[in-house]
Amino acid sequence: MANRIDTTFAALKKQGKKALITYIVAGDSGTSVPADKTFDLTEQAICAMEQAGVDLIEIGVPFSDPIAEGKTIQEASQRALRNGTTLHGVFGMVERLRKKTDMPLLLMLYANSVFRTGTDRFFARCAEVGIDGVIVPDLPFEEHDEFQDASERNGVYNISLVTPTSHSRIAKIAAAAQGFLYCVSSTGVTGMRENFSTDFDTFFGEIGKHASIPYCVGFGIRNGEAARRMGSYCDGVIVGSAIVNQVAAHQTEAVPAITALCRELREGLDT
Numbered sequence: 001m002a003n004r005i006d007t008t009f010a011a012l013k014k015q016g017k018k019a020l021i022t023y024i025v026a027g028d029s030g031t032s033v034p035a036d037k038t039f040d041l042t043e044q045a046i047c048a049m050e051q052a053g054v055d056l057i058e059i060g061v062p063f064s065d066p067i068a069e070g071k072t073i074q075e076a077s078q079r080a081l082r083n084g085t086t087l088h089g090v091f092g093m094v095e096r097l098r099k100k101t102d103m104p105l106l107l108m109l110y111a112n113s114v115f116r117t118g119t120d121r122f123f124a125r126c127a128e129v130g131i132d133g134v135i136v137p138d139l140p141f142e143e144h145d146e147f148q149d150a151s152e153r154n155g156v157y158n159i160s161l162v163t164p165t166s167h168s169r170i171a172k173i174a175a176a177a178q179g180f181l182y183c184v185s186s187t188g189v190t191g192m193r194e195n196f197s198t199d200f201d202t203f204f205g206e207i208g209k210h211a212s213i214p215y216c217v218g219f220g221i222r223n224g225e226a227a228r229r230m231g232s233y234c235d236g237v238i239v240g241s242a243i244v245n246q247v248a249a250h251q252t253e254a255v256p257a258i259t260a261l262c263r264e265l266r267e268g269l270d271t
Contacts, residue, residue: 001155003104003132003133003155003157003179004102004103004104004105004132005056005104005106005132005133005157005179005180006179008055008056008103008104009180009213009214009235012055012235012236013214013235017269017270018231018234018235018236018237018269018270019055019056019180019214019216019235019236019237020053020054020055020056020227020236020237020239020262020265020266020269021054021055021056021057021058021216021218021236021237021238021239022049022054022056022057022058022238022239022240022243022262022265023057023058023059023060023108023218023238023239023240023243023244024042024045024046024049024057024058024059024060024240024243024244024247025042025060025062025073025076025077025079025080025244025247026039026042026059026060026061026062026080026085026089026090026093027039027042027062027080027081027083027084027085027089027090028041028042028062028076028077028079028080028083028085028244028247029041029042029079029083029247029251029252030079030247030248030249030250030251030252030254031079031251031252032079032082032083033083033252035083035084038083038084038085038089039085039089039090039092039093040252041247041252041254041255042059042093043093043096043097044255045243045247045254045255045258046059046097046101046105047097047100047101048255048258048259048262049243049258049259049262050101050103051259052258052259052262052263052266053262053263053265053266054103054262054266055103055104055236056103056104056105056106057103057104057105057106058106058107058108058135058238058240059090059093059094059105059106059107059108060073060076060077060107060108060109060240061085061087061090061107061108061109061110061113062076062077062078062080062081062085063077063109063110063112063113064077064081065110070241072241072244072245072248073240073241073244075248076244076247076248087109087113087117090107091125091126091129092129094129094130094131095129095130097130098129098130104132104133105130105131105132106131106132106133106134106135106159107126107131107133107134107135108134108135108136108137109134109135109136110136110137110138111136111138111139114134114136114147119146119147119150120150120153122150123147123150123151123153123154123156124150124154126154126156127154127155127156131156132156132157132179133156133157133158133159133178133179134147134151134156134157134158134159135159135161135182136158137161141160141161141169141172141173141176144158144160144176157178157179158178159177159178159179159180159181159182160173160174160176160177160178160181160182161173161181161182161183161184162174162181162182162183162184162207162215163183163184164184164185164199164203170206170207170210171209171210174207174210174211174212174215175210175212177211177213178213179213180213180214180215180216180235180236181207181211181213181214181215181216182215182216182218182238183203183204183207183215183216183217183218183234184217184218184219185200185217185218185219185220185221185230200230200233201233204217204233204234207234214234214235214236215234215235216234216235216236216237216238217230217231217233217234217236217237217238218237218238218239218240219238219240220241221237221238221239221242221265222239222241222242223242223261223264223265223268224264224265224267224268224269224271225268226268227239227265227268227269228268228269228271231268231269236269237265237269239261239265242261243258243261243262246258246261
């Protein structure tokens with residue numbers, strides 16, 4: 001069976017549309033909730049985001065030391081951990097979601113979570129519950145092969161990241177990429193930005209020379225105008241901190257605010 005990521009990007013290309021990819025921290029409700037409610041907001045938000053025009057969703061697995069994340073997602077991870085979020089629980093949530101949606105779902109998590117589970121067991125479980133890809137931000141490209149055999153055996157894409165400082169490595173990273181290439185807009189950690197210092201014409205010009213699959217940009221996109229501007233360089237945009245901020249601000253009542261933001265982002269991309 002074709003990976004849902006490929007199917008979605010092919011459909012978007014046929015429609016002449018850019019991909020809207022969002023990120024949410026599993027188990028974060030912006031506040032403490034009872035153990036039996038840990039994933040309620042996350043599940044509701046994922047379904048609402050799909051209805052609002054989101055094409056793919058990254059589910060963040062909270063980690064105690066998320067080194068690639070800014071303050072917004074670090075705090076969300078801590079809230080989620082206090083609510084009892086575990087990788088086992090995230091897999092269970094995805095199983096429930098698969099009864100409601102066939103959209104591509106990805107896990108974003110740190111390498112230690114994979115190693116602790118066991119690489120083969122982790123990717124087999126991803127395939128079993130319906131995860132289409134994984135993003136491991138602390139896995140250097142040179143260590144990409146550690147997960148590759150297990151991911152390929154189970155039909156789960158190991159998504160590659162490329163940054164403005166990748167330079168001569170861009171060609172190698174792009175050649176090995178699966179699903180889509182995650183292009184980091186700027187150096188540093190995640191978080192919303194007013195301005196970017198990256199020379200995007202040069203950055204995406206180099207990526208475009210080597211990428212044979214879709215490439216999408218993330219880190220710092222906060223609203224519809226930023227989505228429109230950044231989407232002009234590539235095949236889609238990835239929005240994380242702006243979504244997570246809505247959870248922090250509105251807590252268990254965050255779904256309407258998340259929906260409104262996703263509609264704004266979708267409109268910006270489609271303009």
